[in-house]
Structures are given as structure tokens and as C-alpha cells.
Amino acid sequence: MPAVSRPLPWTALTAGLALAALFVASLAVGVGPMPLGDPEAMHLLAVSRLPRTLAAVLSGAGLAVAGLIMQTLSRNRFVEPSTAGTAQSAELGILLVTLLFPAAALWLKTLVAGGAALAGTAIFLATAHRLPPQQPFLVPLFGIVYGGVIGAVATFAAWQADLLQFLSVWTNGELSGVLRGRYELLWIAALMVGLAMLVADRLTIMALGREASVGLGIDHARMMQIGLVIVSVVTALTVVVVGMIPFVGLAVPNIVSRLKGDNVRGTLGWVAAGGAGLVLACDIAGRLIRYPYEIPAGTVMGVVGGAVFLWLLFRRGGHG
Amino acid sequence: MKISRFLAALAALALSTFTASAMDVATARGPVAVATMPKTVAVYDIAAIDTLARLGVQPAGVPEKLYLPELDPVQKGAAAVGTLFEPDLEALSALAPDLVIVGSRSAAKADMTAKVAPTLDMTIDGDDLVAEAKRRLATYGDLFGRAEEAKAAAAELDAGLAAARAAVAGKGKALIVMTNGPKVSIYGPGSRFGWVHAALDLPAAVGEVEAATHGEAVSFEFIRKADPDWLLVLDRAAAVGSNEQAARVTLDNELVAGTTAWKKGQVVYLPAPDFYISAGGVQSLGRVLATITEAFAAAK
Numbered sequence: 001m002p003a004v005s006r007p008l009p010w011t012a013l014t015a016g017l018a019l020a021a022l023f024v025a026s027l028a029v030g031v032g033p034m035p036l037g038d039p040e041a042m043h044l045l046a047v048s049r050l051p052r053t054l055a056a057v058l059s060g061a062g063l064a065v066a067g068l069i070m071q072t073l074s075r076n077r078f079v080e081p082s083t084a085g086t087a088q089s090a091e092l093g094i095l096l097v098t099l100l101f102p103a104a105a106l107w108l109k110t111l112v113a114g115g116a117a118l119a120g121t122a123i124f125l126a127t128a129h130r131l132p133p134q135q136p137f138l139v140p141l142f143g144i145v146y147g148g149v150i151g152a153v154a155t156f157a158a159w160q161a162d163l164l165q166f167l168s169v170w171t172n173g174e175l176s177g178v179l180r181g182r183y184e185l186l187w188i189a190a191l192m193v194g195l196a197m198l199v200a201d202r203l204t205i206m207a208l209g210r211e212a213s214v215g216l217g218i219d220h221a222r223m224m225q226i227g228l229v230i231v232s233v234v235t236a237l238t239v240v241v242v243g244m245i246p247f248v249g250l251a252v253p254n255i256v257s258r259l260k261g262d263n264v265r266g267t268l269g270w271v272a273a274g275g276a277g278l279v280l281a282c283d284i285a286g287r288l289i290r291y292p293y294e295i296p297a298g299t300v301m302g303v304v305g306g307a308v309f310l311w312l313l314f315r316r317g318g319h320g
Numbered sequence: 321m322k323i324s325r326f327l328a329a330l331a332a333l334a335l336s337t338f339t340a341s342a343m344d345v346a347t348a349r350g351p352v353a354v355a356t357m358p359k360t361v362a363v364y365d366i367a368a369i370d371t372l373a374r375l376g377v378q379p380a381g382v383p384e385k386l387y388l389p390e391l392d393p394v395q396k397g398a399a400a401v402g403t404l405f406e407p408d409l410e411a412l413s414a415l416a417p418d419l420v421i422v423g424s425r426s427a428a429k430a431d432m433t434a435k436v437a438p439t440l441d442m443t444i445d446g447d448d449l450v451a452e453a454k455r456r457l458a459t460y461g462d463l464f465g466r467a468e469e470a471k472a473a474a475a476e477l478d479a480g481l482a483a484a485r486a487a488v489a490g491k492g493k494a495l496i497v498m499t500n501g502p503k504v505s506i507y508g509p510g511s512r513f514g515w516v517h518a519a520l521d522l523p524a525a526v527g528e529v530e531a532a533t534h535g536e537a538v539s540f541e542f543i544r545k546a547d548p549d550w551l552l553v554l555d556r557a558a559a560v561g562s563n564e565q566a567a568r569v570t571l572d573n574e575l576v577a578g579t580t581a582w583k584k585g586q587v588v589y590l591p592a593p594d595f596y597i598s599a600g601g602v603q604s605l606g607r608v609l610a611t612i613t614e615a616f617a618a619a620k
Contacts, residue, residue, distance in 0.1 A: 030539065031538075031539060031541045031542045031544075031545050032541040032544060032545050033545075043574075044544075044575075047574045047575060048540060048541050048575060052539075163557075165500060166500065166501060166556075166557055168500075169500055169501040169502070169503060174503060174537065176503055176504070176537055176538065176539045176540075177501075177502035177503045177504070177540075179540060179573050179574070180574065181573070182502065182573075287539075290536075292538070292542055292545075293536040293537060293538055293542075294536075294537045294538060294539060295537070296537065
């Protein structure tokens with residue numbers, strides 16, 4: 001099999017350097033003074049800058065991988081957590097826990113959000129498999145309608161309880177509230193990305209569909225469950241800690257598969273790195289555009305994501 | 321829209337022929353002539369309800385939720401006629417009011433309610449909130465024949481302002497922050513909460529905040545760098561909920577702990593519904609001023 005494109009080491013090196021540059025830039029950008037070596041500045045770095053940067057990296061990588069897995073499991077390129085009901089279910093979960101137990105701790109909110117995301121995504125995937133495969137646009141269309149319905153339920157409940165503006169905290173991802181002690185749950189998202197690495201080969205086969213994967217000896221139901229858990233946990237954590245960041249799960253896996261193909265083992269690292277870089281870049285831009293005030297990373301991503309989406313639609317090439 | 325306003329004016333004129341007198345009321349949309357001493361009034365503005373309560377005027381119709389526990393008696397004595405954002409026109413029609421008062425959150429529905437009864441838009445906005453609140457107070461006094469009470473309330477308000485101004489003087493710079501869950505935004509002079517700086521001669525820790533209604537989203541680093549002597553905190557969640565616990569949790573972090581305000585214990589939690597929902601109501605203003613006075617007076 002000589003045709004498998006083995007990435008040249010220097011491509012990976014360049015990508016790694018670019019990500020490292022973004023990482024450093026994110027550490028350097030902020031309101032407080034940051035002279036090197038100053039103990040005050042080091043404190044600021046440890047308390048605020050590093051947690052924020054890590055939160056962007058973890059949520060970006062997690063969301064991009066979640067998008068890749070959803071696309072693999074639903075066998076459709078145009079779904080991601082924020083368009084297929086996963087994020088909306090997580091928001092509904094948080095809203096319910098806020099209504100019923102206003103003083104609930106963050107981990108409890110995460111747990112409920114995760115459970116709701118799991119249920120919501122399971123229903124989406126179960127239904128997506130019943131749609132005729134020869135009409136690929138039905139799946140994302142269904143996802144958008146389905147996500148819209150769940151989002152509408154959440155909005156209605158929030159409206160009734162005067163919590164609409166509270167709901168907006170989670171519907172628009174923003175990293176301004178991230179500090180040491182307030183983002184660590186996101187490391188579980190890194191664990192989920194690790195889990196995805198472990199089952200990468202089986203995920204690739206899952207993309208061939210149920211019959212083919214069962215024929216190749218895959219426990220289809222079990223793999224579906226694992227994928228669901230990864231997607232739901234990552235989405236719920238992101239929504240709880242920073243809020244929803246749209247498009248990452250859609251744009252990054254699509255671009256990577258254009259360039260690198262569909263072998264999940266080969267692309268997963270690129271997808272994770274791409275997601276991390278994209279969210280980092282958006283957060284840095286959001287901090288700079290109206291310095292010293294901020295624009296939410298989710299808003300910047302909405303603009304950037306729209307442009308990327310158009311680029312995907314109009315530019316055919318690579319492996320496409 | 322024009323027609324409905326014309327009809328409203330016409331209705332007001334018609335009414336004025338029945339009652340003895342009419343007056344020109346300065347509203348947010350210019351002067352409107354209405355009959356004085358209306359008997360049945362529906363009010364879709366919490367600040368207006370708050371001020372009317374001070375004057376002893378009981379509206380016949382109010383929104384389903386008034387947010388301020390102090391207004392519970394008003395709520396009990398009135399029919400519910402929809403919400404601030406969505407008037408229930410059938411309930412309003414059934415009430416057959418002589419006059420409808422809308423403001424801020426309900427101002428957009430003025431044209432709808434004007435089809436039922438003459439409607440006054442009594443919105444009070446942030447630019448010159450205190451002066452505007454006093455104008456509204458005087459207007460309600462004349463309109464409802466409670467000019468004496470209105471004068472007394474205005475005197476109380478002035479005394480409250482003077483006390484707050486005296487307490488604030490020379491105690492340092494303040495920053496108004498609003499928490500919304502885990503996030504914060506700030507407000508400066510010229511913003512919807514800028515009246516605090518203007519009316520009390522309270523110096524602002526951050527000079528040029530643009531006059532955005534929803535403030536400017538900032539990081540905790542920003543607050544640390546601004547290093548205010550005082551933090552005036554509005555908890556948006558508490559404005560519609562119960563307590564200020566959430567804001568305290570949000571602000572209790574290593575960066576805010578580095579500010580002078582936190583070190584000296586000079587963090588003032590403003591009464592959220594009074595400050596946020598019924599801004600401009602005389603009783604609410606009084607409670608906000610009292611909170612500020614008490615906190616600043618206690619400082620060494």
C-alpha cells in the first residue's frame with residue numbers, strides 16, 4: 001500500500017511550531033503587564049494566562065475530535081455537536097439543574113449536562129441511521145431541526161424562569177472567566193481524546209457502516225457507545241466550563257480529511273491540533289480586536305467558521 | 321404606528337371631555353395630553369410601579385412578576401395583565417383601564433397597548449437617571465393628585481443623594497461590575513449605570529468605557545489592573561433570583577483578591593432587583609443609595 005500519504009516530518013514540524021507560537025502568543029496577550037522574570041507577572045501567568053490558554057487548547061482539541069467522531073459514526077460530513085443536538089441537550093441539562101438545584105456544584109452540573117448530552121446524541125444517531133443513505137443532506141438537515149427543537153425547549157424553559165441571559169452564558173463560548181481552579185475539568189476532555197486515539201482504527205472501520213464493520217469483526221454497538229460517551233463528555237465539559245464554540249467540530253475535521261484522508265488514526269492528531277489552534281487563534285483575536293475589552297471566542301469563531309464553511313463549499317481539491 | 325398614536329391621543333382627548341381636567345405629560349416620546357386622576361390604571365414598568373407605590377397609588381393591572389419583594393402588596397391588589405415583555409391584551413381589555421403606563425422593557429409594546437387605552441411611555445434611561453426619575457415622580461404626583469406626597473418623596477430622595485455624596489467623597493475610585501454566572505462585564509460613566517458616578521461625584525477607576533447598554537466583557541486581569549478602591553457589584557442572576565451568593569463566588573478569586581477593594585473589604589453588593597430591574601423608581605433609588613451610603617460610611 002504505497003499510496004497512503006505519509007506526512008512529511010517537516011509538515012508536522014511546521015504545524016507544531018505554529019501551534020507553539022499561538023500558545024506563546026496567548027500567554028503574552030492580556031491586560032496585565034507581563035515583564036519576564038517579574039514575580040508578579042509570573043503569578044499572573046500561573047493564575048490567569050496559562051489556565052486560559054490550556055482551556056482554549058483542551059476545548060478546541062476536544063470539540064474538533066468530537067466532531068470527527070460524530071461525522072464518522074453518522075457517516076456524514078456535515079454534523080457536529082453544536083448542530084446535531086448534543087450542545088443543546090447539554091445546555092438543557094444545565095438549565096434543569098440550575099432550576100431544580102440552584103446551588104449545585106460545577107461537577108454536578110457537568111454530570112447532568114453530560115447525561116443530557118448523551119441522551120440527546122443517542123437519539124440523534126439512532127434516528128440518523130434510519131435516514132436513507134443516498135440522501136446525505138438529510139442527516140445534517142435533521143440534525144439542525146433536531147438541535148433547534150431541543151434548543152427551543154431550553155429557551156422556552158429559560159424564558160419562563162427569567163434565565164434567558166443566564167442561558168446565554170453557555171450558548172456563547174467565552175474564555176474570559178477562566179482562571180486557575182475553574183477549568184481543570186477540561187483535562188477530562190484530554191482523556192477523551194486519548195480514548196479516541198485508542199479506538200481510532202475501529203472508528204475508521206465504523207465509517208464503512210454497520211454491515212461492513214460487523215463483517216470485519218467490530219462490536220458495532222459497543223463502538224457506538226464509546227463514541228457517544230466521548231462526544232457527550234467532551235461537549236458537556238466544554239459547555240459547562242467555557243460555553244459552546246460553534247464550527248470547530250465541523251470545519252477542522254473537514255479540512256483535515258481534505259488534506260490527509262479518512263484514516264482516523266492518521267488524522268486524529270491533526271484534528272486535535274487543528275481544533276486547539278483554531279480556538280486559540282479566535283480567543284487571541286477576541287482579546288485584541290477591542291483591547292482591553294473582550295469579544296467572546298464563540299463570536300469570533302462564528303465569523304471565522306462561516307468563512308471556512310464557504311471555503312469548504314467552493315474549493316474542491318486535495319483528496320475530495 | 322402613527323395612526324395608533326393618533327388614536328391614542330384622540331382617546332385621551334375624548335377622555336378629557338369627561339373628566340374635569342387634562343394635562344400634558346412629558347413622556348419618552350414627547351408630550352402627550354391625558355386626563356388627570358385616572359381611576360383604572362395598568363402599569364407595565366417596575367420603576368413606575370415602585371414610584372406609584374410610594375405615592376400610595378394602587379394600579380389596577382400589573383405584570384405577572386414584579387421581581388421586588390417590596391411590591392408584593394401591589395401585586396396582590398392588582399390583576400395580572402401579561403408580562404413586561406408580552407402584555408396580555410385580552411386581560412388588559414377586560415380591565416378596561418383609563419390609562420396604561422409602559423417603560424423600558426415594555427416600551428416596545430406601547431403601540432399595542434395604545435389600542436386598548438391611552439398609553440404613556442415613561443422610560444427612564446441611564447444618561448441622567450436621577451433627574452429623570454424626579455421628573456417622573458413629579459408627573460405622577462400631578463397626574464394622580466398626589467403632588468404633596470411627590471414633593472415629600474423628592475425631598476427624601478435629595479436627602480438620600482446628599483448623604484450618599486457625603487459618604488462617597490474622598491473614599492477613592494469605584495468600578496461597577498456586573499456578574500453573569502462565571503463571567504464579568506464592567507460599566508463606566510455614560511453607561512446605563514453611569515448615573516452612580518454622575519449623581520454621587522464618585523470617581524471611576526476606569527475612564528473610557530464606551531456607553532454600551534450591556535457593558536464591556538472583561539477578564540479578571542482587567543479588574544486586577546484597574547485596581548479600584550471600591551467594587552460596586554450587580555449580580556444579574558440575583559436580579560431575577562434570590563441572593564448575591566453567585567457574584568461572591570465568581571469574584572472570589574486570586575486576581576480580584578489582589579485589588580485594593582477586596583483587600584480592604586470594600587466590595588458593595590448592590591440590591592440587584594432595585595438597581596437592575598426597577599432603576600429609576602424612587603423607593604428603589606432610595607435603597608440603592610442607602611446601600612452605598614452605609615458601605616462607604618463604614619470605611620476607614
